[in-house]
Amino acid sequence: MATKAGAGEQPAPRPRRRLRAEERWEQILTVSAELFSSKGYHGASLDDIGERLGIQKAALYHYVRSKEDILVEIYDRMLTRAEAEVLPIADEPFAPDERLRRMVSRYIGLMIEQADMWSLIHHQQNALPEASYEATLRRKRAFEKKFEGVVREGQASGLFKPMPTRLMVLSLFGMCNYVHHWIRFADFAEEEITGVICEVLERGFIDDGGKRVGAWPRYAETSDAMTETAARLDALNRQVKELQAAFDRDRHRLIDGFAGPPAANGAARKEKGEEVQAAPASGRKAAGAKPRVVKPAK
Secondary structure, three states: OOOOOOOOOOOOOOOOOOOOHHHHHHHHHHHHHHHHHHHOOOOOOHHHHHHHHOOOHHHHOOOOOOHHHHHHHHHHHHHHHHHHHOHHHHHOOOOHHHHHHHHHHHHHHHHHHOHHHHHHHHHOHHHOOHHHHHHHHHHHHHHHHHHHHHHHHHHHOOOEOOOOHHHHHHHHHHHHOOHHHHOOOOOOOHHHHHHHHHHHHHHHHEOOHHHOOOOOOOOOOHHHHHHHHHHHHHHHHHHHHHHHHHHHHHHHHHHHHHOOOHHHHHHHHHHOOOEEOOOOOOOOOOOOOOOOEEOOOO
Protein backbone atom coordinates (compact mmCIF):
# COMPACT_ATOMS: atom_id res chain seq x y z
CA MET A 1 0.00 0.00 0.00
CA ALA A 2 1.33 3.44 -0.89
CA THR A 3 2.33 5.69 2.02
CA LYS A 4 2.27 9.47 2.20
CA ALA A 5 5.54 11.32 1.84
CA GLY A 6 6.90 12.83 5.04
CA ALA A 7 6.90 16.56 5.61
CA GLY A 8 10.56 16.86 4.61
CA GLU A 9 10.33 14.55 1.65
CA GLN A 10 9.91 15.80 -1.92
CA PRO A 11 7.66 13.97 -4.38
CA ALA A 12 9.54 12.02 -7.00
CA PRO A 13 10.01 14.08 -10.22
CA ARG A 14 7.78 13.07 -13.05
CA PRO A 15 9.70 11.53 -15.93
CA ARG A 16 10.09 13.86 -18.90
CA ARG A 17 8.42 12.71 -22.06
CA ARG A 18 10.99 12.01 -24.71
CA LEU A 19 10.24 13.99 -27.83
CA ARG A 20 10.21 12.34 -31.20
CA ALA A 21 12.85 13.51 -33.65
CA GLU A 22 10.26 15.41 -35.70
CA GLU A 23 8.94 17.26 -32.63
CA ARG A 24 12.42 18.20 -31.48
CA TRP A 25 13.33 19.44 -34.96
CA GLU A 26 10.25 21.66 -34.98
CA GLN A 27 11.24 23.05 -31.58
CA ILE A 28 14.74 23.80 -32.83
CA LEU A 29 13.42 25.68 -35.86
CA THR A 30 10.92 27.71 -33.82
CA VAL A 31 13.37 28.67 -31.07
CA SER A 32 16.12 29.42 -33.58
CA ALA A 33 13.85 31.70 -35.56
CA GLU A 34 12.94 33.60 -32.38
CA LEU A 35 16.59 34.02 -31.36
CA PHE A 36 17.81 34.90 -34.87
CA SER A 37 15.04 37.46 -35.12
CA SER A 38 15.66 39.07 -31.72
CA LYS A 39 19.47 38.82 -31.50
CA GLY A 40 20.29 38.68 -35.19
CA TYR A 41 21.64 35.63 -36.97
CA HIS A 42 25.25 36.39 -36.06
CA GLY A 43 24.36 37.37 -32.49
CA ALA A 44 22.73 34.04 -31.58
CA SER A 45 24.74 30.87 -31.07
CA LEU A 46 24.00 27.17 -30.88
CA ASP A 47 24.66 27.46 -27.14
CA ASP A 48 21.83 30.00 -26.92
CA ILE A 49 19.54 27.65 -28.82
CA GLY A 50 20.45 24.68 -26.63
CA GLU A 51 19.96 26.73 -23.47
CA ARG A 52 16.54 27.92 -24.57
CA LEU A 53 15.56 24.33 -25.38
CA GLY A 54 17.04 22.97 -22.16
CA ILE A 55 19.38 20.53 -23.90
CA GLN A 56 23.14 20.25 -24.13
CA LYS A 57 24.98 21.49 -27.17
CA ALA A 58 26.19 17.94 -27.81
CA ALA A 59 22.56 16.78 -28.05
CA LEU A 60 21.82 19.63 -30.43
CA TYR A 61 24.54 18.39 -32.78
CA HIS A 62 22.51 15.23 -33.19
CA TYR A 63 20.07 17.32 -35.28
CA VAL A 64 22.20 20.07 -36.83
CA ARG A 65 25.84 20.65 -37.67
CA SER A 66 25.73 24.45 -37.71
CA LYS A 67 23.46 27.49 -37.61
CA GLU A 68 23.56 27.50 -41.40
CA ASP A 69 21.66 24.21 -41.47
CA ILE A 70 18.88 25.81 -39.48
CA LEU A 71 18.77 28.96 -41.60
CA VAL A 72 18.71 26.98 -44.87
CA GLU A 73 15.87 24.82 -43.55
CA ILE A 74 13.82 27.85 -42.50
CA TYR A 75 14.25 29.49 -45.91
CA ASP A 76 13.29 26.33 -47.77
CA ARG A 77 10.29 25.67 -45.56
CA MET A 78 8.84 29.19 -45.74
CA LEU A 79 9.36 29.58 -49.48
CA THR A 80 7.91 26.13 -50.17
CA ARG A 81 4.79 26.93 -48.17
CA ALA A 82 4.34 30.30 -49.89
CA GLU A 83 4.76 28.70 -53.31
CA ALA A 84 2.22 26.00 -52.45
CA GLU A 85 -0.44 28.29 -50.93
CA VAL A 86 -0.10 31.57 -52.83
CA LEU A 87 0.99 30.84 -56.39
CA PRO A 88 -1.87 28.45 -57.37
CA ILE A 89 -4.32 31.32 -56.81
CA ALA A 90 -2.84 33.03 -59.88
CA ASP A 91 -4.45 30.32 -62.05
CA GLU A 92 -7.90 30.31 -60.46
CA PRO A 93 -10.92 31.27 -62.62
CA PHE A 94 -11.34 34.80 -61.32
CA ALA A 95 -10.75 38.25 -62.75
CA PRO A 96 -7.16 39.54 -62.34
CA ASP A 97 -8.08 42.01 -59.59
CA GLU A 98 -9.75 39.29 -57.51
CA ARG A 99 -6.84 36.90 -57.96
CA LEU A 100 -4.41 39.61 -56.90
CA ARG A 101 -6.47 40.35 -53.77
CA ARG A 102 -6.50 36.68 -52.81
CA MET A 103 -2.77 36.25 -53.44
CA VAL A 104 -1.91 39.28 -51.35
CA SER A 105 -4.28 38.16 -48.59
CA ARG A 106 -2.79 34.68 -48.32
CA TYR A 107 0.77 35.98 -48.47
CA ILE A 108 0.13 38.41 -45.62
CA GLY A 109 -1.61 35.67 -43.65
CA LEU A 110 1.50 33.49 -43.83
CA MET A 111 3.67 36.29 -42.45
CA ILE A 112 1.26 36.97 -39.60
CA GLU A 113 1.21 33.28 -38.66
CA GLN A 114 5.02 32.95 -38.48
CA ALA A 115 6.44 36.44 -38.15
CA ASP A 116 9.82 35.36 -36.73
CA MET A 117 10.61 33.03 -39.60
CA TRP A 118 9.55 35.57 -42.22
CA SER A 119 11.76 38.11 -40.52
CA LEU A 120 14.70 35.88 -41.43
CA ILE A 121 13.47 35.46 -44.99
CA HIS A 122 13.50 39.21 -45.54
CA HIS A 123 16.54 40.24 -43.53
CA GLN A 124 19.06 37.39 -43.17
CA GLN A 125 19.41 36.30 -46.78
CA ASN A 126 23.08 37.29 -46.97
CA ALA A 127 23.90 34.80 -44.20
CA LEU A 128 22.99 31.86 -46.44
CA PRO A 129 25.71 29.69 -47.98
CA GLU A 130 26.43 30.71 -51.58
CA ALA A 131 24.58 27.82 -53.22
CA SER A 132 21.49 28.34 -51.06
CA TYR A 133 21.70 32.09 -51.58
CA GLU A 134 21.58 31.77 -55.37
CA ALA A 135 18.76 29.22 -55.23
CA THR A 136 16.77 31.47 -52.90
CA LEU A 137 17.13 34.44 -55.24
CA ARG A 138 15.81 32.39 -58.15
CA ARG A 139 12.82 31.18 -56.14
CA LYS A 140 11.97 34.68 -54.95
CA ARG A 141 12.18 36.02 -58.49
CA ALA A 142 9.88 33.25 -59.76
CA PHE A 143 7.46 34.12 -56.96
CA GLU A 144 7.41 37.78 -58.01
CA LYS A 145 6.95 36.89 -61.69
CA LYS A 146 3.72 35.05 -60.87
CA PHE A 147 2.32 38.27 -59.42
CA GLU A 148 3.59 40.19 -62.44
CA GLY A 149 1.72 37.82 -64.74
CA VAL A 150 -1.58 38.57 -62.99
CA VAL A 151 -0.93 42.31 -63.14
CA ARG A 152 -0.15 42.11 -66.87
CA GLU A 153 -3.44 40.31 -67.45
CA GLY A 154 -5.23 43.10 -65.66
CA GLN A 155 -3.42 45.70 -67.72
CA ALA A 156 -4.19 43.92 -70.99
CA SER A 157 -7.90 43.92 -70.13
CA GLY A 158 -7.85 47.59 -69.16
CA LEU A 159 -8.52 46.81 -65.49
CA PHE A 160 -5.13 47.86 -64.12
CA LYS A 161 -3.38 51.11 -64.89
CA PRO A 162 -0.67 51.00 -67.61
CA MET A 163 2.26 51.55 -65.24
CA PRO A 164 5.57 49.59 -65.25
CA THR A 165 4.53 46.10 -64.15
CA ARG A 166 7.76 45.21 -62.39
CA LEU A 167 7.71 48.45 -60.43
CA MET A 168 4.09 47.90 -59.44
CA VAL A 169 4.85 44.43 -58.07
CA LEU A 170 7.96 45.60 -56.23
CA SER A 171 5.85 48.31 -54.61
CA LEU A 172 3.29 45.67 -53.65
CA PHE A 173 5.93 43.52 -51.96
CA GLY A 174 7.47 46.57 -50.33
CA MET A 175 4.16 47.10 -48.54
CA CYS A 176 3.50 43.45 -47.72
CA ASN A 177 6.97 42.31 -46.68
CA TYR A 178 7.15 44.61 -43.67
CA VAL A 179 4.00 43.26 -42.02
CA HIS A 180 6.05 40.67 -40.11
CA HIS A 181 7.80 43.52 -38.26
CA TRP A 182 5.00 45.82 -37.12
CA ILE A 183 2.51 43.02 -36.43
CA ARG A 184 4.43 42.46 -33.19
CA PHE A 185 3.29 45.75 -31.67
CA ALA A 186 0.28 46.81 -33.81
CA ASP A 187 -2.92 45.22 -32.54
CA PHE A 188 -4.94 44.69 -35.72
CA ALA A 189 -6.92 41.71 -36.89
CA GLU A 190 -5.67 39.87 -39.97
CA GLU A 191 -8.83 40.73 -41.92
CA GLU A 192 -8.37 44.42 -41.17
CA ILE A 193 -4.72 44.38 -42.23
CA THR A 194 -5.38 42.61 -45.51
CA GLY A 195 -8.43 44.78 -46.15
CA VAL A 196 -6.55 48.06 -45.81
CA ILE A 197 -3.56 46.87 -47.83
CA CYS A 198 -5.77 45.51 -50.62
CA GLU A 199 -7.75 48.74 -50.78
CA VAL A 200 -4.61 50.87 -50.86
CA LEU A 201 -3.26 48.71 -53.67
CA GLU A 202 -6.51 48.85 -55.62
CA ARG A 203 -6.75 52.59 -55.44
CA GLY A 204 -3.30 52.68 -56.99
CA PHE A 205 -3.56 49.70 -59.36
CA ILE A 206 -7.13 49.62 -60.62
CA ASP A 207 -8.01 52.12 -63.32
CA ASP A 208 -11.16 53.22 -61.49
CA GLY A 209 -9.79 52.50 -58.03
CA GLY A 210 -11.08 55.81 -56.72
CA LYS A 211 -14.63 54.51 -57.11
CA ARG A 212 -14.16 51.52 -54.83
CA VAL A 213 -15.64 51.56 -51.36
CA GLY A 214 -13.76 48.61 -49.85
CA ALA A 215 -11.98 45.43 -50.83
CA TRP A 216 -12.30 43.27 -47.74
CA PRO A 217 -13.18 40.98 -46.12
CA ARG A 218 -13.49 38.24 -48.72
CA TYR A 219 -16.35 35.80 -48.15
CA ALA A 220 -16.65 32.14 -49.00
CA GLU A 221 -20.29 32.52 -50.02
CA THR A 222 -22.12 35.49 -51.51
CA SER A 223 -24.76 35.31 -48.78
CA ASP A 224 -22.07 35.71 -46.12
CA ALA A 225 -21.30 39.20 -47.40
CA MET A 226 -24.87 40.30 -46.63
CA THR A 227 -25.29 38.75 -43.19
CA GLU A 228 -24.45 41.83 -41.15
CA THR A 229 -26.39 44.24 -43.37
CA ALA A 230 -29.39 41.89 -43.48
CA ALA A 231 -29.46 41.74 -39.67
CA ARG A 232 -29.38 45.53 -39.46
CA LEU A 233 -32.17 45.76 -42.07
CA ASP A 234 -34.33 43.34 -40.05
CA ALA A 235 -33.80 45.45 -36.94
CA LEU A 236 -34.71 48.59 -38.88
CA ASN A 237 -37.88 46.96 -40.24
CA ARG A 238 -38.92 46.05 -36.70
CA GLN A 239 -38.41 49.66 -35.62
CA VAL A 240 -40.47 50.91 -38.57
CA LYS A 241 -43.34 48.56 -37.64
CA GLU A 242 -43.20 49.72 -34.03
CA LEU A 243 -43.27 53.37 -35.14
CA GLN A 244 -46.17 52.71 -37.50
CA ALA A 245 -48.15 51.08 -34.70
CA ALA A 246 -47.38 54.03 -32.40
CA PHE A 247 -48.42 56.46 -35.13
CA ASP A 248 -51.77 54.70 -35.68
CA ARG A 249 -52.42 54.62 -31.94
CA ASP A 250 -51.72 58.35 -31.56
CA ARG A 251 -53.87 59.17 -34.62
CA HIS A 252 -56.85 57.36 -33.14
CA ARG A 253 -56.33 59.14 -29.82
CA LEU A 254 -56.45 62.50 -31.58
CA ILE A 255 -59.64 61.57 -33.45
CA ASP A 256 -61.34 60.43 -30.25
CA GLY A 257 -60.26 63.51 -28.32
CA PHE A 258 -60.89 66.40 -30.72
CA ALA A 259 -63.46 65.36 -33.38
CA GLY A 260 -66.99 65.93 -32.05
CA PRO A 261 -69.74 63.42 -32.91
CA PRO A 262 -71.85 64.25 -35.99
CA ALA A 263 -75.14 64.24 -34.00
CA ALA A 264 -73.92 67.00 -31.68
CA ASN A 265 -72.88 69.19 -34.61
CA GLY A 266 -76.28 68.80 -36.30
CA ALA A 267 -78.22 69.67 -33.15
CA ALA A 268 -76.18 72.84 -32.68
CA ARG A 269 -77.03 74.02 -36.20
CA LYS A 270 -80.77 73.30 -35.77
CA GLU A 271 -80.77 75.51 -32.70
CA LYS A 272 -79.68 78.35 -35.01
CA GLY A 273 -82.59 77.64 -37.34
CA GLU A 274 -80.47 75.94 -40.01
CA GLU A 275 -81.34 72.70 -41.75
CA VAL A 276 -78.54 70.30 -42.52
CA GLN A 277 -79.16 68.37 -45.73
CA ALA A 278 -77.70 64.91 -45.63
CA ALA A 279 -75.45 63.72 -48.39
CA PRO A 280 -76.97 61.32 -50.97
CA ALA A 281 -76.75 57.68 -50.03
CA SER A 282 -75.14 56.76 -53.32
CA GLY A 283 -72.07 58.35 -54.81
CA ARG A 284 -68.86 59.55 -53.11
CA LYS A 285 -68.68 63.00 -51.53
CA ALA A 286 -65.83 65.15 -52.83
CA ALA A 287 -62.88 65.23 -50.52
CA GLY A 288 -63.03 68.21 -48.18
CA ALA A 289 -66.55 69.27 -49.30
CA LYS A 290 -68.85 70.64 -46.57
CA PRO A 291 -72.54 69.64 -46.29
CA ARG A 292 -74.86 72.15 -48.01
CA VAL A 293 -76.90 74.23 -45.53
CA VAL A 294 -80.44 75.22 -46.56
CA LYS A 295 -81.93 78.17 -44.65
CA PRO A 296 -85.77 78.24 -44.14
CA ALA A 297 -87.74 80.76 -46.26
CA LYS A 298 -88.92 83.90 -44.45
